[in-house]
Amino acid sequence: MSGRDPGGLLDRLVDATVLERIVISIASLVFAIVVGGVIVTVSGTVATCREPAFVLASREFCYDPIELYRTLFDGAFGSLINLGLTLQETSILLFTGLSVAVAFRAGLFNIGTQGQMVLGALGSALTIGWVAPSLPENIAGTLVIVPLAVLVATVVGGLYGALPGVMKAYADAHEVITTIMLNFVAMGVAFYLVRNHVGDMTTDSVQTTPIPEFARLPPTIDGTRFSVLVLLFGLLAAVLIYLLYERTVVGYDLRTSGLAPEAADYGGVDAKRNIVGSMSLSGALGGIAGAMYVLMVHYRWETDMPALGFDGIAVSILAGNNPLGVIPAALLFGALKGGSLQIDFALGIPPELVEVLRGFIILFVAMPEFFRMIGSYAGYGTEGGETDG
Amino acid sequence: MTWDRRTFIAGTGAGVAGMLAGCVGGDDGSGNGDDGGNGNGNGNGNGNGNGNGNGNGNGNDDPMQVGMVYATGGLGDQSFNDMAHEGIQQAQEDLGLEFRNAEPDAPADVGELQRNFARSSDPDFALICCIGFVQETDLVENATDFPDQNWMIVDAVASDDDGPLDNVASYVYREHEGSFQVGVLAGMLTGMDYSHGGGSTNTDEQMVGFVGGQEIPLIERFEAGYRAGVQHVDAEIGFTSAYAGDWNDPATGQEIATGMYDDGADIVYHAAGGTGAGVFEAAQSEGRYAIGVDSDQSRSAAEFSDVIVASMTKRVDTAIYESANNAANDSFQGGQINDLGLAEDGIGTVIGQDFEGELPAEITAELETTKQSIIDGDISVPDNLDDL
Numbered sequence: 001m002s003g004r005d006p007g008g009l010l011d012r013l014v015d016a017t018v019l020e021r022i023v024i025s026i027a028s029l030v031f032a033i034v035v036g037g038v039i040v041t042v043s044g045t046v047a048t049c050r051e052p053a054f055v056l057a058s059r060e061f062c063y064d065p066i067e068l069y070r071t072l073f074d075g076a077f078g079s080l081i082n083l084g085l086t087l088q089e090t091s092i093l094l095f096t097g098l099s100v101a102v103a104f105r106a107g108l109f110n111i112g113t114q115g116q117m118v119l120g121a122l123g124s125a126l127t128i129g130w131v132a133p134s135l136p137e138n139i140a141g142t143l144v145i146v147p148l149a150v151l152v153a154t155v156v157g158g159l160y161g162a163l164p165g166v167m168k169a170y171a172d173a174h175e176v177i178t179t180i181m182l183n184f185v186a187m188g189v190a191f192y193l194v195r196n197h198v199g200d201m202t203t204d205s206v207q208t209t210p211i212p213e214f215a216r217l218p219p220t221i222d223g224t225r226f227s228v229l230v231l232l233f234g235l236l237a238a239v240l241i242y243l244l245y246e247r248t249v250v251g252y253d254l255r256t257s258g259l260a261p262e263a264a265d266y267g268g269v270d271a272k273r274n275i276v277g278s279m280s281l282s283g284a285l286g287g288i289a290g291a292m293y294v295l296m297v298h299y300r301w302e303t304d305m306p307a308l309g310f311d312g313i314a315v316s317i318l319a320g321n322n323p324l325g326v327i328p329a330a331l332l333f334g335a336l337k338g339g340s341l342q343i344d345f346a347l348g349i350p351p352e353l354v355e356v357l358r359g360f361i362i363l364f365v366a367m368p369e370f371f372r373m374i375g376s377y378a379g380y381g382t383e384g385g386e387t388d389g
Numbered sequence: 390m391t392w393d394r395r396t397f398i399a400g401t402g403a404g405v406a407g408m409l410a411g412c413v414g415g416d417d418g419s420g421n422g423d424d425g426g427n428g429n430g431n432g433n434g435n436g437n438g439n440g441n442g443n444g445n446g447n448g449n450d451d452p453m454q455v456g457m458v459y460a461t462g463g464l465g466d467q468s469f470n471d472m473a474h475e476g477i478q479q480a481q482e483d484l485g486l487e488f489r490n491a492e493p494d495a496p497a498d499v500g501e502l503q504r505n506f507a508r509s510s511d512p513d514f515a516l517i518c519c520i521g522f523v524q525e526t527d528l529v530e531n532a533t534d535f536p537d538q539n540w541m542i543v544d545a546v547a548s549d550d551d552g553p554l555d556n557v558a559s560y561v562y563r564e565h566e567g568s569f570q571v572g573v574l575a576g577m578l579t580g581m582d583y584s585h586g587g588g589s590t591n592t593d594e595q596m597v598g599f600v601g602g603q604e605i606p607l608i609e610r611f612e613a614g615y616r617a618g619v620q621h622v623d624a625e626i627g628f629t630s631a632y633a634g635d636w637n638d639p640a641t642g643q644e645i646a647t648g649m650y651d652d653g654a655d656i657v658y659h660a661a662g663g664t665g666a667g668v669f670e671a672a673q674s675e676g677r678y679a680i681g682v683d684s685d686q687s688r689s690a691a692e693f694s695d696v697i698v699a700s701m702t703k704r705v706d707t708a709i710y711e712s713a714n715n716a717a718n719d720s721f722q723g724g725q726i727n728d729l730g731l732a733e734d735g736i737g738t739v740i741g742q743d744f745e746g747e748l749p750a751e752i753t754a755e756l757e758t759t760k761q762s763i764i765d766g767d768i769s770v771p772d773n774l775d776d777l
Contacts, residue, residue: 081508085501191634195604204522204545204607205496210530223508298497300526303603304461306497341498344491345505 161283572618
């Protein structure tokens with residue numbers, strides 16, 4: 001490639017060392033915070049409020065950006081309860097982030113984590129509903145039902161992930177399109193089933209019967225639902241997946257099959273089977289995220305699940321699709337979630353503006369990594385070819 | 390309360406005098422509207438706003454705090470959530486209380502926001518209002534965990550195995566009764582050659598439509614009542630219904646309604662929160678009519694007043710006001726289930742502001758008759774689609 005912009009810039013971006021990339025990410029974060037603060041301050045001049053946050057040059061500013069970030073930080077880490085909320089969100093984002101990262105490693109863009117999570121969550125909630133009555137309501141029951149619920153969610157999510165994998169491998173249907181569409185299928189089917197057949201018919205909400213006390217993961221921090229078990233499980237999963245892809249033959253096969261199927265075939269690897277394998281693994285992780293949501297957060301399946309699966313895409317991109325990088329990325333997103341709940345609660349700043357702020361941080365921080373991936377995909381840089389670090 | 394202050398409905402006045410847009414008083418409140426609507430209503434119904442409300446709490450150093458958790462459609466829906474917001478604003482004005490809003494992005498956030506309010510000790514919330522059926526399960530759990538906290542819920546009853554929770558006041562509505570009324574209106578209008586405001590009827594075909602938010606029993610109750618009202622007029626009238634699957638998706642609402650108008654529907658009634666704005670949009674561009682829901686939408690969505698023939702009102706604002714007032718007077722009605730319909734003026738019908746006195750007299754007369762019949766029990770309105 002030529003050394004002139006923008007090619008040269010992309011070359012440099014693709015060739016950036018890990019340290020450089022971390023510096024770029026942190027600089028982007030700071031930049032996003034500054035720009036977001038300016039936007040919030042400026043929009044405070046057109047809003048009407050009873051008590052302006054401050055008055056400058058005889059203009060009334062309704063929102064104080066410093067107060068905003070203070071509240072954001074306070075909401076994320078300010079108290080044990082807030083920390084619990086942040087870590088609760090982080091734990092689930094670990095799984096959805098890993099789900100997307102696993103597929104990315106094999107050059108597959110799984111946008112279907114949301115749907116896989118929705119079905120995994122439904123599978124675990126229903127399994128608990130069916131099995132719980134025949135179990136003792138004590139620790140023994142917990143030890144049976146929790147692993148069972150996770151297992152069912154893994155299988156359901158894995159199968160639903162395998163579907164676009166099969167379509168990709170054997171029918172050449174692009175996984176971006178199929179996974180997006182399968183999200184809607186999952187949500188629609190789940191809604192229909194719960195609304196008409198397997199849900200809690202005593203309420204207007206489209207939801208399953210709440211799971212019994214002994215099936216709920218015990219909260220680690222009083223007053224929250226955060227369970228450290230899920231966080232440890234998520235961290236373990238991140239390390240295991242890192243080792244799988246970096247240290248094992250299976251991981252190598254999975255990667256090459258997605259990135260260069262012809263080369264893999266030439267090397268004696270069944271590329272098609274490995275593509276299905278990557279998508280199944282990705283879907284299984286999405287399914288586990290769903291089970292964790294039911295067991296730890298919501299204690300039931302309910303329609304309109306939060307977009308943790310979609311957030312997983314941003315987490316993964318931010319992490320450069322590195323399974324270990326998913327850990328800090330998930331923490332950042334978890335903190336943003338915990339913080340934005342607090343802003344909604346404590347400040348008169350409309351939640352839409354907080355969303356804008358969240359969007360800025362995602363955009364600014366993820367974009368360098370995103371361009372790096374595109375550049376690498378398009379053959380810039382000295383190594384090129386892979387979409388990971 | 391002076392009636393000539395308000396714009397109101399000719400003809401159906403008897404039924405709706407208690408339902409003045411913005412008149413939050415209800416049975417015990419102040420007749421103090423906040424929508425600035427005025428004019429001379431010749432409605433002379435069972436007006437029940439008996440003067441001024443209870444202005445206690447004013448000037449107090451430490452005003453009472455109310456927490457508001459809205460439904461997922463969010464504020465700005467010009468309908469359900471905004472109606473609740475209006476109620477608490479009115480209470481703020483009259484009772485000198487303060488309130489704080491929280492809007493959940495998704496059902497999953499509801500429980501956390503409720504707990505947030507309940508946990509807070511500075512300020513300490515005397516009452517937490519939970520707007521919408523979606524909050525029921527979380528509220529039952531939280532009300533049990535925070536037994537000293539007063540709560541109220543709209544659109545669901547908070548109860549456990551032992552009956553209603555005694556720290557929650559529940560408000561539910563018989564929406565099918567009001568929907569029946571607008572069904573009668575729609576059924577009669579589609580059979581007429583009528584043209585006023587921004588639309589006209591299609592005389593070739595007799596057909597009406599319904600757009601719902603999510604396909605859940607609560608919204609099917611609206612559809613059932615509406616359908617029964619249409620059939621009450623003439624069982625031969627064509628009926629089409631569809632659900633948008635979202636409370637805040639005007640684009641889908643517009644798409645669905647445009648299809649219905651193209652198929653020959655004259656009037657489309659929506660029970661879809663913010664999605665309904667799309668229905669009005671479609672009515673305007675197709676030159677047909679629409680019926681609003683929850684609040685007098687010819688006012689709350691005034692840019693569409695030329696096509697909003699009427700609205701089925703659900704006085705969520707009164708419920709909020711009432712429970713805030715009760716809490717302020719230390720007479721909070723925990724454990725009470727308020728089941729409100731036409732007879733209690735919790736549900737009603739309001740003719741759109743551009744259509745007052747412009748509807749054929751036989752329609753307004755028939756609406757009076759059916760209203761009385763429903764109250765007297767002579768007409769029994771189905772509350773689900775299976776009973777139609």
